[in-house]
Amino acid sequence: MSEEEDLEALGVKAGAVIFSSKTKYVIIKLLGEGGFGAVYLVQDMVSRDKERPYFALKVEKKLDNRRHSKLKMEVAILKAINAMRHDRHPDNKKDRIASYLCHFTEIIDRAKKDRYFFLVMQLVGKSLADLKAERKERVLALGTGLSVASQCLEAVQCLHEVGYIHRDLKPANYAAGLKDKTHMIYLLDFGIARMYKKKNERGNFELKTPRDSVLFKGTVRFASLACHRNLEMGPKDDCESWFYLLLDLIVPKGLPWRRESEKVAVQKIKDACRQNTEMFFNKIKAENDLVKIIKYLDGLEYTDTVDYEYIYQVLNEAGKTCGVDLTALYEWELPPPPPSPLEKQASVVGEQPPSKK
Numbered sequence: 001m002s003e004e005e006d007l008e009a010l011g012v013k014a015g016a017v018i019f020s021s022k023t024k025y026v027i028i029k030l031l032g033e034g035g036f037g038a039v040y041l042v043q044d045m046v047s048r049d050k051e052r053p054y055f056a057l058k059v060e061k062k063l064d065n066r067r068h069s070k071l072k073m074e075v076a077i078l079k080a081i082n083a084m085r086h087d088r089h090p091d092n093k094k095d096r097i098a099s100y101l102c103h104f105t106e107i108i109d110r111a112k113k114d115r116y117f118f119l120v121m122q123l124v125g126k127s128l129a130d131l132k133a134e135r136k137e138r139v140l141a142l143g144t145g146l147s148v149a150s151q152c153l154e155a156v157q158c159l160h161e162v163g164y165i166h167r168d169l170k171p172a173n174y175a176a177g178l179k180d181k182t183h184m185i186y187l188l189d190f191g192i193a194r195m196y197k198k199k200n201e202r203g204n205f206e207l208k209t210p211r212d213s214v215l216f217k218g219t220v221r222f223a224s225l226a227c228h229r230n231l232e233m234g235p236k237d238d239c240e241s242w243f244y245l246l247l248d249l250i251v252p253k254g255l256p257w258r259r260e261s262e263k264v265a266v267q268k269i270k271d272a273c274r275q276n277t278e279m280f281f282n283k284i285k286a287e288n289d290l291v292k293i294i295k296y297l298d299g300l301e302y303t304d305t306v307d308y309e310y311i312y313q314v315l316n317e318a319g320k321t322c323g324v325d326l327t328a329l330y331e332w333e334l335p336p337p338p339p340s341p342l343e344k345q346a347s348v349v350g351e352q353p354p355s356k357k
């Protein structure tokens, strides 16, 4: 049975009304399902707020044998981000971290039911995986890709600042915003995130002692080498996954290990790319800039603090090398290109234009 069918049996399905202590929501449709639950488009039936009537509702079934609730982790992280929003002003441009808080969805509501929990959050748009798949070349234009990747890293830096690592960074876990937020990238899905540093009695963060061996977590394609080697992951491992995400967004034909799904085979290619770094890039113009990032990250250890500013700087240099404007509108923000004369002609006679050979 799929998660959707499972949840349907609990009454969570299109048309159903779900109550929280604040309001009630009607489920419009399923947006997607994951390993532990599903996400639905819902509408607040009580609110008269015409501006934001739709939200995303994430549901997780209660299971006796489930040790870690993904939704609980998601709520803990979004609450930590919210707390930071109160402590530091997001509009304070001098406080870089505060200005990165915008990469997280707002928590609207949450509730526990007898057989499931749910979280209602700000609705966002298509994931980067979907946006990329819509492009003819299956990659983003270099300007869009470098700028989007920079936003993706800002979100990760902010998450690290509040004490968590994500452990599953990939294009499917980032999405662009809706309406006036189409230029904003959001980080989603904190289900397998982990706290890597904790505040002590004096209120200072202390790094958690690394475990000797850990189980593989995340997605093979984007996993760091330390993750393949069952080593404790830290901030630098998220940054390594982010680097693979960057390549996935901008390198035509994608990552060199895209055709492999088996863990060991993928690890071998990732290792081989370190011996011959050209393999990462498929001859993209920014290669000589971007290689600096992976060389820098490969020199870091679990306990090291990442120099994010250095990475942003390299991304900007890569933009200059390629002559692209990182402040321009993204591809999905541009009006669609006008139809070709052939397409125009076909629409007049109500036909599909003949395919170009």
Ligand SMILES: Nc1ncnc2c1ncn2[C@@H]1O[C@H](COP(=O)(O)OP(=O)(O)OP(=O)(O)O)[C@@H](O)[C@H]1O
Pocket: 031, 032, 033, 034, 035, 036, 037, 038, 039, 056, 070, 105, 121, 122, 123, 124, 125, 126, 127, 172, 173, 175, 188, 189, 190, 191
């Ligand atoms: N706030 C949101 N607004 C709109 N769509 C969302 C939102 N959050 C998640 N989604 C979409 O719902 C789908 C499932 O989301 P998500 O990956 O967070 O769930 P999950 O159950 O934790 O998945 P997985 O087990 O694959 O990690 C994805 O397609 C995602 O883009």
